[in-house]
Amino acid sequence: MVQRITTRISDRKQLTKDSFVFTLDIPSLDFQAGQFLTFILKDEEGKPKPRSYSLFNAPSRLPIQLLVECIPGGLAGEQFRRSTPQTEFSVMGPLGKFIFQKEKRKHIFIATNTGIAPIHSMIAEHLDKGFEMTLIFGARLKEGLYFHEEFSALDKGDETFVYKPTLSREEKEGIAKGYVQKLIDFDKEAQYYICGSDAMVKDTVSVLQGKDIPKEHIHYEVF
Numbered sequence: 005m006v007q008r009i010t011t012r013i014s015d016r017k018q019l020t021k022d023s024f025v026f027t028l029d030i031p032s033l034d035f036q037a038g039q040f041l042t043f044i045l046k047d048e049e050g051k052p053k054p055r056s057y058s059l060f061n062a063p064s065r066l067p068i069q070l071l072v073e074c075i076p077g078g079l080a081g082e083q084f085r086r087s088t089p090q091t092e093f094s095v096m097g098p099l100g101k102f103i104f105q106k107e108k109r110k111h112i113f114i115a116t117n118t119g120i121a122p123i124h125s126m127i128a129e130h131l132d133k134g135f136e137m138t139l140i141f142g143a144r145l146k147e148g149l150y151f152h153e154e155f156s157a158l159d160k161g162d163e164t165f166v167y168k169p170t171l172s173r174e175e176k177e178g179i180a181k182g183y184v185q186k187l188i189d190f191d192k193e194a195q196y197y198i199c200g201s202d203a204m205v206k207d208t209v210s211v212l213q214g215k216d217i218p219k220e221h222i223h224y225e226v227f
C-alpha cells in the first residue's frame with residue numbers, strides 16, 4: 005500500500021563526486037524490488053516538485069537505501085547535498101510496476117549509471133534462488149560502474165549470475181568498450197529489464213523489438 009512518510013537521511017556514503025548511497029530513517033517498508041519512492045520537494049517559491057528515487061536495497065534487507073546522483077544545480081541534488089540528519093523529507097511510496105517476474109527463470113538486466121539502483125534491489129533479493137541472471141551494466145567512465153567489484157565477485161562462471169560491464173568513454177582491462185546494446189544476447193524465453201536515461205531505454209527497447217523479443221518480456225523504467 006502506498007504510504008506517506010516523513011523521513012530523514014540518517015547516513016550517506018559518497019561513491020563519486022556527485023553520487024551517494026543515502027540511508028533513510030524508515031524502520032520498515034513493504035515493497036517489491038524495482039519500486040521507487042517519490043520525494044515531495046518544494047522549489048524556492050514553495051511549489052511542490054516531486055522527484056522519484058528507486059529503492060536500492062533488497063526488500064528483505066534493511067536499511068532503506070537509495071543510490072542518487074546529485075546533479076549539480078538540480079533541485080533535488082542540491083537539497084540532498086545540503087540536508088543534515090535533522091532535515092525532514094516528505095515521501096510517498098512504494099510506487100511503480102518495474103518489478104521482478106518471479107515466475108520466470110531467465111532474467112537479463114540492462115542498466116546505465118544510477119539505473120542500476122532498482123536492478124541492484126532485484127539481484128540482491130533474488131540471487132541464488134534458482135534463477136538465471138545476466139547483468140549488462142554500462143557507464144561512461146569506470147567510476148560510474150557502481151559496485152563493479154561486488155558484481156564481479158558474484159559472477160562465478162556459471163549461469164546463476166553473469167556480469168557484463170562496459171564503458172563508452174574509457175578503456176579498462178577486462179571491461180568491454182561501447183554501449184550496452186552491443187552486449188545483449190537475444191533469447192525469446194528471457195525477461196529483459198532496462199533502466200537508465202530516456203535515450204538509452206528507447207534504443208535498447210528498439211533493438212530488442214528488432215530481434216522479435218515479445219513485448220511482454222520487456223520491462224523498463226526511465227530516469
Ligand SMILES: Cc1cc2nc3c(=O)[nH]c(=O)nc-3n(C[C@H](O)[C@H](O)[C@H](O)COP(=O)(O)OP(=O)(O)OC[C@H]3O[C@@H](n4cnc5c(N)ncnc54)[C@H](O)[C@@H]3O)c2cc1C
Pocket residue numbers: 040055056057058059070071072073074075077078079080081082118121122225226227
Ligand atoms: C521512477 C524514477 C526513478 C528514479 N530513480 C532514480 C535513482 O534511483 N537515482 C537517481 O539518481 N535518479 C533517479 N531518478 C531521477 C530523479 O528523479 C531526478 O530526475 C534526478 O535526480 C534529477 O533531479 P534534480 O531535481 O536534482 O534535477 P532537476 O532540477 O530536475 O534538473 C537539473 C538538470 O539536470 C538535468 N537532469 C534531470 N534529470 C536527470 C538525470 N536523471 N540524469 C542527468 N541529468 C538530469 C535536467 O535536464 C536539468 O538540466 C528517477 C526518476 C524516475 C522517474
